Amino acid sequence: MPLALLALAVGAFGIGTTEFVMMGLLPDVAADLGTSIPSAGHLVSAYALGVVVGAPLLAAATARMPRRRVLIWLMALFVAGNALSALAPDHTWLLAARFLSGLPHGAFFGVGAVVAADLVTPDRKARSVSLMFLGLTLANVVGVPMATLMGQHFGWRTTFLAVSATGLAAIASLALLIPAADSPAAPRTGLRGELTALRSLPVWLALGTTVAGFGALFAAYSYIAPMLTGAAGYGESTVTLLLALFGVGATAGNLLGGCLADHSLRATLFGGLASLTVVLTLFPLLMRTQATAAVAVVLLGVAAFVTGSPLQLMVMEKAASAPSLASSANQAAFNLANAGGAWIGGLALAAGLGATSPALAGAALAALGIGVAALAHAVDRRADRTPGRVVAGRVPQEAEALEAR
Structure with missing residues (x-):
């Protein structure tokens, strides 16, 4: 399988980690921001709303752009959202930052799946897509538990800074490994x-x-x-x-x-x-x-x-x-x-x-x-x-x- 799939998997790992880690950090976030756990639970919904809104809108807005550039810009938006989450001074700011973090989620996986399928022959497309999604499933096995422990021991803001760093690593991988030009057949x-x-x-x-x-x-x-x-x-x-x-x-x-x-x-x-x-x-x-x-x-x-x-x-x-x-x-x-x-x-x-x-x-x-x-x-x-x-x-x-x- 092409090494470029690793870049997509790294991005998927970061996205999967930030999506699910909030569930384990809700008590810490609520205590730090002086809000109730049910109110802090809205942070999960804000991310999901960002995914639903951003998936079609960002995919439509970038329809004519080269797909490598689209993936890099989407991951940059992801990094910005998580960095703003780490710096959030209050609950409202964090709600907005979580919504922003969710915006690139759907478009990244959507465009990434198209890129993954284009990288291989037709008889290996499903395996190629599954290797990109491997980053998402591994996030549940490794990323979320590690990020939760990090947040519990060093503060929840540290978790989102670490996720931002993962996003930066994904950007570097995408720039190095994804072909600059789309497949001629795409x-x-x-x-x-x-x-x-x-x-x-x-x-x-x-x-x-x-x-x-x-x-x-x-x-x-x-x-x-x-x-x-x-x-x-x-x-x-x-x-x-x-x-x-x-x-x-x-x-x-x-x-x-x-x-x-x-x-x-x-x-x-x-x-x-x-x-x-x-x-x-x-x-x-x-x-x-x-x-x-x-x-x-x-x-x-x-x-x-x-x-x-x-x-x-x-x-x-x-x-x-x-x-x-x-x-x-x-x-x-x-x-x-x-x-x-x-x-x-x-x-x-x-x-x-x-x-x-x-x-x-x-x-x-x-x-x-x-x-x-x-x-x-x-x-x-x-x-x-x-x-x-x-x-x-x-x-x-x-x-x-x-x-x-």
């Missing part, structure tokens, strides 16, 4: 072409699959701590280690999904969603003992992230003539899944259905994801049988190749 249609591709029904069905599939994950994962303590009987001090196990599972699932999707993208997607449905359905049973609960946490990470690179690649292929905006919109869909899944899981808990009920709500969302993916497949088959019709920017030969998968 489509560049400008803003109008990008917006036209985003109006495609297959693109929206792919985005809908992402929302449902990862909504299933976050319906359960958002409440994994009370499940582990209330149902499996773990102590609160052990939860951090178990969450690291989730990161290990997510890393393995991400790499596995990339390898499998290069052989059969659609089969990998359906298999991953089916596996996620089964794992979440079995959660109430697996949470009865500590040993099986630990296994369940690992399996949840594997099953959910097997679908990560296939979903990203599917969106890009549905908008093959103008993939940057659609690819970035998929990152916004991930964050909508985060918010929506947590809300649905919370409804199950509020209804008094038990500590493991969010997992069952997640299973229903995963099943919905299978349904949306099946509808997308049916739309593709119907379109491919329509003479002379080009679907979502694909030429007929490309559609036939995808159908053969």
Whole structure:
């Protein structure tokens, strides 16, 4: 695999660290700024809002720029946001800085996925995308725990300065390793072409699959701590280690999904969603003992992230003539899944259905994801049988190749 993927992974590592580290630092931030923990929790929402807003807007605004330059400017914005977070004098300033930090997130992963796919031959695209996302999953295993410990011992501001330094390292890596010129085969249609591709029904069905599939994950994962303590009987001090196990599972699932999707993208997607449905359905049973609960946490990470690179690649292929905006919109869909899944899981808990009920709500969302993916497949088959019709920017030969998968 090209060394340039390392630069993308470094950027993904920094972004993944800053996205999730705030959860572990909320008590420290709240105490330092003189606000309540619920109010400090808005800092998580501010980042997510930045992702949702920034993903399509920044991808659209940079549609005609060389992609290496786009990635460098996005990472520079990321560095600025985290540096301002470290210098925040009050809660309002930090809210604004967290929103700014989230703006480049979706566009970086969206444009980065397009670059990663262009760096390799068609039969290795999914693996290439999964290697970029490896930085994100490793952030959950290594980056977030280390950054949390750093913040707890040296102050939360130190954490954001360290994340800014990671961003600077990513900028240097991008400048050195990413080709200056885009691939000659890379489509560049400008803003109008990008917006036209985003109006495609297959693109929206792919985005809908992402929302449902990862909504299933976050319906359960958002409440994994009370499940582990209330149902499996773990102590609160052990939860951090178990969450690291989730990161290990997510890393393995991400790499596995990339390898499998290069052989059969659609089969990998359906298999991953089916596996996620089964794992979440079995959660109430697996949470009865500590040993099986630990296994369940690992399996949840594997099953959910097997679908990560296939979903990203599917969106890009549905908008093959103008993939940057659609690819970035998929990152916004991930964050909508985060918010929506947590809300649905919370409804199950509020209804008094038990500590493991969010997992069952997640299973229903995963099943919905299978349904949306099946509808997308049916739309593709119907379109491919329509003479002379080009679907979502694909030429007929490309559609036939995808159908053969």
